[in-house]
Amino acid sequence: MSRSLIERGLTWRWTPQAVVSQIRDSETAVVVAWADDRMLGFAIMGFRFLRSEAHMLLLAVDPAARRSGVGLALWRWLETIARRGGIARVGLEVRAENSGGRAFYHALGFREVARLRGYYESREDALRMVADLRPRRRCSCSAEGRELRTARG
Numbered sequence: 001m002s003r004s005l006i007e008r009g010l011t012w013r014w015t016p017q018a019v020v021s022q023i024r025d026s027e028t029a030v031v032v033a034w035a036d037d038r039m040l041g042f043a044i045m046g047f048r049f050l051r052s053e054a055h056m057l058l059l060a061v062d063p064a065a066r067r068s069g070v071g072l073a074l075w076r077w078l079e080t081i082a083r084r085g086g087i088a089r090v091g092l093e094v095r096a097e098n099s100g101g102r103a104f105y106h107a108l109g110f111r112e113v114a115r116l117r118g119y120y121e122s123r124e125d126a127l128r129m130v131a132d133l134r135p136r137r138r139c140s141c142s143a144e145g146r147e148l149r150t151a152r153g
Protein backbone atom coordinates (compact mmCIF):
# COMPACT_ATOMS: atom_id res chain seq x y z
CA MET A 1 0.00 0.00 0.00
CA SER A 2 2.84 2.35 0.82
CA ARG A 3 4.62 1.57 -2.42
CA SER A 4 1.63 2.11 -4.71
CA LEU A 5 -0.17 4.91 -2.86
CA ILE A 6 2.59 6.97 -1.23
CA GLU A 7 5.94 6.23 -2.90
CA ARG A 8 4.50 6.02 -6.40
CA GLY A 9 7.23 7.01 -8.90
CA LEU A 10 9.94 7.11 -6.25
CA THR A 11 12.51 4.58 -5.09
CA TRP A 12 10.83 2.05 -2.79
CA ARG A 13 12.08 2.86 0.73
CA TRP A 14 9.23 1.49 2.84
CA THR A 15 9.92 -2.17 2.16
CA PRO A 16 8.37 -4.86 4.39
CA GLN A 17 11.65 -4.99 6.33
CA ALA A 18 11.55 -1.22 6.93
CA VAL A 19 7.96 -1.42 8.17
CA VAL A 20 8.76 -4.37 10.46
CA SER A 21 11.62 -2.42 11.96
CA GLN A 22 9.22 0.45 12.72
CA ILE A 23 6.76 -1.98 14.35
CA ARG A 24 9.58 -3.18 16.59
CA ASP A 25 10.70 0.35 17.46
CA SER A 26 9.44 1.25 20.93
CA GLU A 27 9.12 4.92 19.94
CA THR A 28 6.91 4.25 16.92
CA ALA A 29 3.18 3.58 16.72
CA VAL A 30 1.74 1.57 13.82
CA VAL A 31 -2.04 1.58 13.45
CA VAL A 32 -4.04 -0.50 10.97
CA ALA A 33 -7.72 -0.14 10.05
CA TRP A 34 -9.64 -3.30 9.21
CA ALA A 35 -13.13 -4.18 8.03
CA ASP A 36 -13.62 -7.90 8.55
CA ASP A 37 -10.37 -9.26 7.10
CA ARG A 38 -9.78 -6.44 4.64
CA MET A 39 -7.10 -3.89 5.37
CA LEU A 40 -8.51 -0.41 4.77
CA GLY A 41 -5.53 1.68 5.71
CA PHE A 42 -2.59 2.15 7.98
CA ALA A 43 -0.46 4.84 9.58
CA ILE A 44 2.98 5.02 11.18
CA MET A 45 4.06 7.76 13.54
CA GLY A 46 7.44 8.18 15.24
CA PHE A 47 7.70 9.82 18.65
CA ARG A 48 10.47 11.85 20.22
CA PHE A 49 9.11 12.00 23.73
CA LEU A 50 12.04 13.92 25.18
CA ARG A 51 11.38 16.67 22.65
CA SER A 52 7.57 16.42 22.92
CA GLU A 53 7.45 15.96 19.15
CA ALA A 54 6.12 13.35 16.78
CA HIS A 55 6.47 12.78 13.06
CA MET A 56 3.91 11.22 10.77
CA LEU A 57 5.92 8.81 8.64
CA LEU A 58 3.21 7.16 6.55
CA LEU A 59 -0.57 7.23 6.26
CA ALA A 60 -2.61 5.72 3.46
CA VAL A 61 -6.14 4.47 2.85
CA ASP A 62 -7.25 1.98 0.19
CA PRO A 63 -8.82 3.99 -2.67
CA ALA A 64 -12.04 1.96 -2.35
CA ALA A 65 -12.41 3.04 1.28
CA ARG A 66 -11.68 6.75 0.95
CA ARG A 67 -13.85 9.64 2.09
CA SER A 68 -15.53 7.51 4.71
CA GLY A 69 -13.50 8.57 7.72
CA VAL A 70 -10.81 5.86 7.75
CA GLY A 71 -7.94 8.35 7.50
CA LEU A 72 -9.50 10.46 10.22
CA ALA A 73 -9.91 7.41 12.47
CA LEU A 74 -6.25 6.49 11.99
CA TRP A 75 -5.22 10.03 12.88
CA ARG A 76 -7.48 10.05 15.96
CA TRP A 77 -5.73 6.97 17.31
CA LEU A 78 -2.31 8.45 16.79
CA GLU A 79 -3.39 11.82 18.13
CA THR A 80 -4.70 10.16 21.30
CA ILE A 81 -1.44 8.27 21.81
CA ALA A 82 0.52 11.46 21.19
CA ARG A 83 -1.55 13.55 23.61
CA ARG A 84 -1.26 10.92 26.33
CA GLY A 85 2.49 10.89 25.81
CA GLY A 86 2.72 14.65 26.22
CA ILE A 87 3.45 15.37 22.56
CA ALA A 88 2.91 19.03 21.76
CA ARG A 89 3.55 19.09 18.02
CA VAL A 90 3.25 16.67 15.11
CA GLY A 91 5.12 17.28 11.86
CA LEU A 92 5.09 15.61 8.46
CA GLU A 93 6.14 16.02 4.85
CA VAL A 94 3.71 15.57 1.98
CA ARG A 95 4.36 15.69 -1.75
CA ALA A 96 3.61 19.21 -2.93
CA GLU A 97 1.49 17.92 -5.79
CA ASN A 98 -0.59 15.70 -3.50
CA SER A 99 -3.59 18.02 -3.27
CA GLY A 100 -5.80 15.34 -1.68
CA GLY A 101 -3.25 14.59 1.04
CA ARG A 102 -2.76 18.27 1.74
CA ALA A 103 -6.51 18.88 1.98
CA PHE A 104 -6.80 15.90 4.34
CA TYR A 105 -4.12 17.23 6.67
CA HIS A 106 -5.60 20.72 6.55
CA ALA A 107 -8.93 19.24 7.63
CA LEU A 108 -7.16 17.64 10.61
CA GLY A 109 -5.72 20.98 11.70
CA PHE A 110 -2.25 20.84 10.13
CA ARG A 111 -0.80 23.96 8.55
CA GLU A 112 1.89 24.32 5.90
CA VAL A 113 5.08 25.84 7.28
CA ALA A 114 7.69 25.33 4.55
CA ARG A 115 8.25 24.16 1.00
CA LEU A 116 11.21 21.80 0.75
CA ARG A 117 12.55 22.00 -2.78
CA GLY A 118 13.76 18.70 -4.26
CA TYR A 119 12.98 16.86 -1.02
CA TYR A 120 12.10 13.69 -2.89
CA GLU A 121 15.13 12.41 -4.77
CA SER A 122 16.13 15.98 -5.71
CA ARG A 123 13.29 16.23 -8.21
CA GLU A 124 10.05 16.67 -6.34
CA ASP A 125 9.09 19.23 -3.70
CA ALA A 126 7.55 18.49 -0.33
CA LEU A 127 5.50 20.64 1.95
CA ARG A 128 6.24 20.48 5.65
CA MET A 129 3.10 20.61 7.72
CA VAL A 130 2.68 20.81 11.48
CA ALA A 131 -0.16 20.49 13.97
CA ASP A 132 -0.05 21.77 17.53
CA LEU A 133 -1.84 19.42 19.89
CA ARG A 134 -2.55 21.94 22.61
CA PRO A 135 -5.10 23.31 23.09
CA ARG A 136 -7.49 20.65 21.81
CA ARG A 137 -8.95 21.47 18.39
CA ARG A 138 -11.98 20.25 16.55
CA CYS A 139 -11.81 18.63 13.12
CA SER A 140 -14.09 19.88 10.37
CA CYS A 141 -14.66 16.33 9.09
CA SER A 142 -17.97 14.56 9.37
CA ALA A 143 -17.17 10.84 9.55
CA GLU A 144 -15.51 8.94 12.39
CA GLY A 145 -15.14 5.43 13.72
CA ARG A 146 -13.57 2.29 12.29
CA GLU A 147 -12.23 -0.81 13.90
CA LEU A 148 -8.54 -0.27 14.52
CA ARG A 149 -5.81 -2.54 15.79
CA THR A 150 -2.29 -1.55 16.66
CA ALA A 151 0.40 -3.56 14.98
CA ARG A 152 1.49 -4.83 18.37
CA GLY A 153 -2.01 -6.24 18.86
Ligand SMILES: CC(C)(COP(=O)(O)OP(=O)(O)OC[C@H]1O[C@@H](n2cnc3c(N)ncnc32)[C@H](O)[C@@H]1OP(=O)(O)O)[C@@H](O)C(=O)NCCC(=O)NCCS
Pocket residue numbers: 005006058059060061062065066067068069070071072073093094095098099100101103104105107108140141142143
Ligand atom coordinates in the same frame (compact mmCIF):
# COMPACT_ATOMS: atom_id res chain seq x y z
C1 LIG B 1 -5.19 11.38 2.12
C2 LIG B 1 -5.92 10.10 2.54
C3 LIG B 1 -5.10 9.38 3.61
C4 LIG B 1 -7.29 10.47 3.10
O1 LIG B 1 -7.90 9.31 3.63
P1 LIG B 1 -9.52 9.21 3.75
O2 LIG B 1 -9.83 8.00 4.55
O3 LIG B 1 -10.14 9.32 2.42
O4 LIG B 1 -9.84 10.54 4.57
P2 LIG B 1 -11.18 10.82 5.45
O5 LIG B 1 -12.35 10.16 4.81
O6 LIG B 1 -10.90 10.47 6.87
O7 LIG B 1 -11.29 12.39 5.25
C5 LIG B 1 -11.30 13.29 6.34
C6 LIG B 1 -11.42 14.70 5.76
O8 LIG B 1 -10.20 15.05 5.06
C7 LIG B 1 -10.55 15.85 3.91
N1 LIG B 1 -10.16 15.11 2.71
C8 LIG B 1 -9.76 13.81 2.64
N2 LIG B 1 -9.43 13.48 1.37
C9 LIG B 1 -9.62 14.60 0.64
C10 LIG B 1 -9.45 14.89 -0.74
N3 LIG B 1 -9.00 13.97 -1.63
N4 LIG B 1 -9.74 16.14 -1.18
C11 LIG B 1 -10.19 17.09 -0.32
N5 LIG B 1 -10.37 16.87 1.02
C12 LIG B 1 -10.09 15.64 1.49
C13 LIG B 1 -12.05 16.09 3.98
O9 LIG B 1 -12.28 17.26 4.73
C14 LIG B 1 -12.51 14.87 4.74
O10 LIG B 1 -13.74 15.07 5.42
P3 LIG B 1 -15.14 14.90 4.60
O11 LIG B 1 -15.05 13.63 3.81
O12 LIG B 1 -16.16 14.85 5.71
O13 LIG B 1 -15.24 16.10 3.71
C15 LIG B 1 -6.14 9.15 1.30
O14 LIG B 1 -6.71 9.89 0.25
C16 LIG B 1 -4.88 8.49 0.80
O15 LIG B 1 -4.50 7.40 1.26
N6 LIG B 1 -4.18 9.13 -0.18
C17 LIG B 1 -2.97 8.54 -0.74
C18 LIG B 1 -1.83 8.52 0.26
C19 LIG B 1 -1.60 9.89 0.86
O16 LIG B 1 -1.71 10.90 0.17
N7 LIG B 1 -1.25 9.92 2.16
C20 LIG B 1 -0.99 11.17 2.85
C21 LIG B 1 0.35 11.72 2.55
S1 LIG B 1 1.63 10.60 3.02
